Amino acid sequence: MRSVELFAGGGGLALGTHLAGFTTEVVAEWDKWSCDTLRENQIAGHPLVQGMDVHEGDVRSVDWSSIDEGVALVSGGPPCQPFSGGGKGRAADDSRDMFPATAEVIRTLRPRAFIVENVRGLTRSAFADYYSYIQLRLAHPELVSRTGESWADHLARLQAEHTSVRSDLQYKVIPTLVNAANYGVPQQRWRVFLVGFRSDLDAEWSFPEATHSVDALLYDQHVSGEYWDRHKVAKGDRLDPPPGKKLEILKEDGRVSLGKAWRTVRDAISSLPAPTEQGSRTYLNHVHQPGARSYPGHTGSHIDAPAKALKAGVHGVPGGENMLRRTDGSIRYFTVREAARLQTFPDRYRLHGPWGEAMRQLGNAVPVRLAQVVASSVHEHLALADLREKMASRRAMSMGKATA
Structure with a gap:
C-alpha cells in the first residue's frame, strides 16, 4: 500500500509505517540535518528508506496534486512546539502550527487513512477548543476556512455542519492518548494519535491494545x-x-x-559496549559525550526503569531526559546510539550530524516500534476493508445472476 510522510524528521514514523507494509513514496521535511539522515541511509542501502523521494522544505511547497491517485496512507507528526509543555503554548497563533497544512494535504490526496501524531500537551484544557477544531478539520478536510475567517469561526461552522455535512470527503477520526512504554518502547513517552479512516471504508478500527x-x-x-x-x-x-x-x-x-514487562534502559542498552570518545567500530553513533551534570530536578533516567521521554532540547532539557543515571547515582549523557535504541531505531540506521543535532532528531521522533504497532493495525484493517468490499461485490454479482 502506498503512503506519503509529512514532517518526517529523522524517520521514526516512516520507518514504522514501512515495517507495517506501507511503501512511502514521498517524505517532506524542512530540517536539513533530518533530510541528510534520510539520504545518508538511502546511500548506505538501508532497506527501510529505499525508494523515498525526500523533499527538503516546507510541506506547503510540495505539489501534492502531482502524485498519482490511490495513496492509502498519509502519516506525519506536525511540529509539537505550539502545544508542548516546554514551549509557549500559542497553538493556532504559532506560525509553526501545521495542522491546517496537514488537512490540506489530506484534502488533495484523499488517502484511505491517515495517522497524525503529536505531544500530550495537545490535550491540555487550555487547548480544548483547538483540539476539537483539529479533529473536525481532519474529519472534514474539504470544509476549508474562508478568507479572513478565524479558526474559532471556522470551528463554529464545522460544528454546525458536522451532522449534516455537505462535503464529499469525510473521515472517521479516532483520537487516542498512549504511553509508548505500554507497547514495548523502553521510554515513558506519552503521545496523542489521531487516526482517521475515509468514511466510505468499512474499517471497524480501534486503537491496538497495550502489550x-x-x-x-x-x-x-x-x-x-x-x-x-x-x-x-x-x-x-x-x-x-x-x-x-x-x-x-x-x-x-x-x-x-x-502482559509483558515494561522495557527498561538496561534492557535497551546493556548489549552495547561502554562508550568511548573514539566511538565504536561495531555500532554507529556510539560515542561518549562529555559534560553531563546532575542537580536537583535534573537527574537523568534510571537504568532500571523506562527512560524519561527524550526531548529535542538536548542540553537544556528540564529533567535531564538525555542523561543516564546508574545505580550508584552517577550520570552521563546517552550516546546517540543509546538514544536511538530508546526510540527503537534499528542499529544499522545512522543519525546524521553532531551529537546535538542527532539528539534533536531523536527527541522529535516517533518511536519506531510504536509507529509500527499503529501502522500495522491500520494496514490490517485497510486490507480487511478491501476483503469485505470484494466479498460484497461477489455476493451482489451472484444475486444478480440468480435473478437474471
Missing part, C-alpha cells in the same frame, strides 16, 4: 527477581521496592494477565 505493563515489571523485579537475575545485577545495586501494598497484591494475584 506491556508497569505491574509486570514490578513483578519481575521485586517478586520473582527474574529481571535482576537476567541482567546479573547484585543485590546491593538493585532498586528498592516501591512503598505500599502493591507488591503484596502482585504476589497474591501472580504473573497471570500482566
